[in-house]
Amino acid sequence: LGDRRPKIRIYDSAPGALAAYQRAIADGAQYVVGPLIKEEIQQILAAPVESTAADGATANQNAVPMLALNLLSDSPIDARAPGNAPLYQFALDPAEEAEQVAARLISDGKHHGMALVPNNDWGQRVQRAFEARLVELGGNVVATRAYDPAAKDFSDPIRSALLIDESRARANALSGSLGTRLEFEPRARADVEFVFIAAQPNAGRLLRPALRFHLVEDLPVYSTSQIFEPDSVGNMELEGVLFPDMPLVIAPDDVATQLRNTLTRYWPGRVRTNARLFAFGFDAYRLIPVLQGQHSQVSSSTTPGMTGLLSVDGNGRVRRLLEWARVVGGQARPIVSTASESQAKN
Template identity: 55%
Template sequence: MTALASIILAIAVTACTPTRVVEDSPAVVTDRQVDQAETLSRKGDFKGAARTYENLAAQSPGELRDRFLLRAAREYVRADDTARATTLLNQVSASLPRADFGLRSLVAAELALRGGRGDRALAELDRIPQPIPRELSPDVLELRARALFALNRPAAGVSTALERERTLSTQEEIRANQRLIWQGLQKSAAGNADFTPPAGASQTVTGWLDLGRAALGTARNPFSANEDIAQWRTRYPSHPANSLLAEDVLPQLNIGLDYPTQIALILPLSGRQQAAGMAVRDGFLAALLQQEASRRPLLNVYDSAEMGATTAYRQAVADGAQFIVGPLTKDEVTAIATSGETSVLTLALNQTNENVSPPPMLFQFSLDPEEEARQVAQRVTADGRMRGLVLLPNNEWGQRVFRAFDTELKTLGGQIAGMKFYDPAARDYSQPITELLLINESRARANALFAALGTRMEFEPRRRGDAQFVFVGAQPVQGRSLRPALRFHMAEELAVYATSDIFEPDAQGNNDLEGVIFPDMPWVISPDAASSQLRTTLSRHWPVRARGRGRLYAFGFDACRIVPLLKAGQFGSAHAIPGMTGLLSIDENGHVKRELDWAKVSGGRATPLGTAATASVR
């Protein structure tokens, strides 16, 4: 059950009842549409329900319009369309009736939590008038527990979830609440939370917290999970989580490890993309080799650079592949998608060209800079920074990133105050930066004033004051020059956001990126034990690739993890898995979505930010 599932629609529509009805009255039509929206929601068609409520809002005045907008926003949240939900929530009047305030706070809290702001989610929940209505209590406590887990406060999260359990009546609801705790423990473990039980904690709370130490490893790397869970069950034989582990978690692990008997991997293992292809291959093999030999599928590897992607695909099918992973480049993926030969489940490791619709059996997984740009836009608005500047390279990559960032920022109510494209081959970025900050205009005004006065005075140019952040798109070499240049030109107090491309792990030059905030995969920035162990393994066995191709190694590892999800048809955010490249789920369009972690460069290192706001940029 979602956080908003038990809200009861209570809209009173009054109308006279004529002796003879010739046609439906507006009240009857409204009632019918409300029933339709509720039916769609119960069937899981949340977008259909949301559109129905939007139509009702467009036909309704005042408070009634706000009520329908709130319910439309709730349904869009359920449909994972947070951008549209945010837009509708912003249209709701600030002066709501008391009866609607709880739903508004729940929707706002859910959006804040999904935007990485657990602290804001708690603040929204605290705005609900006391005493909280009984019918809202389970939803409020659920969101509060999830926010606490996201803020790396697992002890408080467990206690809140157990308080929620006392408001539930059916075994199904209690089991869902236990899954909430399990998932929350995984979230906190990913943030390297402290699982030490507080003084006086009950055996139930202590057991849950002890289970947290195994929770992330179970999700991030399930191949070694059974042993960890077995040891916990020995320590806590009568703990209520045992039934969850036996009936939900362990069977789910078996699904998570249920691979086809034969897999084909199509990658460029020669030519210009050889290094990238080998890194992805090694990551895929690392995941596969952690399985028991008796359960490990047969893997055939094909060189797309030598054979051609389409020929390699045909050969893999002819050799008996039940599942194909690859190819790697956009052109190769587009060629497969348009070949008409996609006959087995296929996980492409890139995206097709924009004008190509992939066939039903082809899914797409990529390290997409445009998705990162959208997540940056979500982060800056969640951090309360609604107006900013954009500085991107003048190339095709920069154009793509700009379009994605600009669209998402505007959707969330933000605004770009100024933007500049710079030459990525240049060594001096003073001109685009001074133009972006309007320092050149400040100097021009001063020179005009001096000319008019016929004299010169002491003058210090000023940068523009209408921006709260700068979004920079850059590779590591450019980023290490752009960040100091921004600081030199009086932009020290502006928050600087970037995509992960700006940060190169284990590089000395990262000291020049001080204060930059960016999203990245757990492989790079997460302190948890599962990620650290795999990073260490890569560095030990392939030290050269670890330095330059670590993200691609993690990409290959996660590609292997996704195969069972696709085989089992586990789509949507409800089946998300914490991977090495992000929190992974498969959307309705067949794209693998990655929810990234956040970091800030401090002392040359990527310091995890978790979900807290980034108030200071120094």
């Protein structure tokens, strides 16, 4: 970054994000990164243009750009930071990943499939984003079933989505009509080309084997990055699952490898579980000079990052184009990705 490298001052938001923000502005901050919690972002945006910090220092909020580390809503917005300054939003959004899964399916020639999602707000949000994008691109979800993420047996939602019970019922009815016992092997529905799973690691490691058991060994299984926990032995159960993830996790270049080595040296016990958050912070830092050069004008250029190929849309939202991987032997093996293709074109 040369001379454009920003100097960082960290403020503790434990006493309150608004107080930390006011203190930063009073100290002469030229750019604010954070906060992370959506309600705290909204609190800052609702603050008066000029206010006083807890110690009496005046916080002049005019024209200080802000990179919020969350999204204010799922819909396009034209929100501004205090003082009508530029507001950018950057998040590790599973709904955005689900949209990229839908696009990948169409690219892979898979248009019709089923979805298994947890019966909670997270699952519903991911499912809505996935299905909306799939339909927009000409595909459709022929069956969606919600599951209890705390369950140990997922046979019921899988059998229901695949119409296996209906197949068994038809065989029983035919057997009754003929008055004889028939040899019968239940069949899954034939109009499904893929299975989309929205799942955290524990549920995903049970869902994938359950799908094999219920006659869908040949169907490709797609998911989001939340299903994969880096460097975990439990990933052996996810064999064959395709998912998008950030370059730091599945396709590290020299810079990413150097970052991982540095993180391992300073936080050896946290890299595996927090790798994505470390990458998130790294990209937030590297975005500052990029966004400072934009402000009111949004560039169509892209910036390679640890969390993906980054760009900024017309609403100030930082978009991430991810790499793709397949689980092979418990490891995430890179495959041809939309991010790589885009980089090759630029």
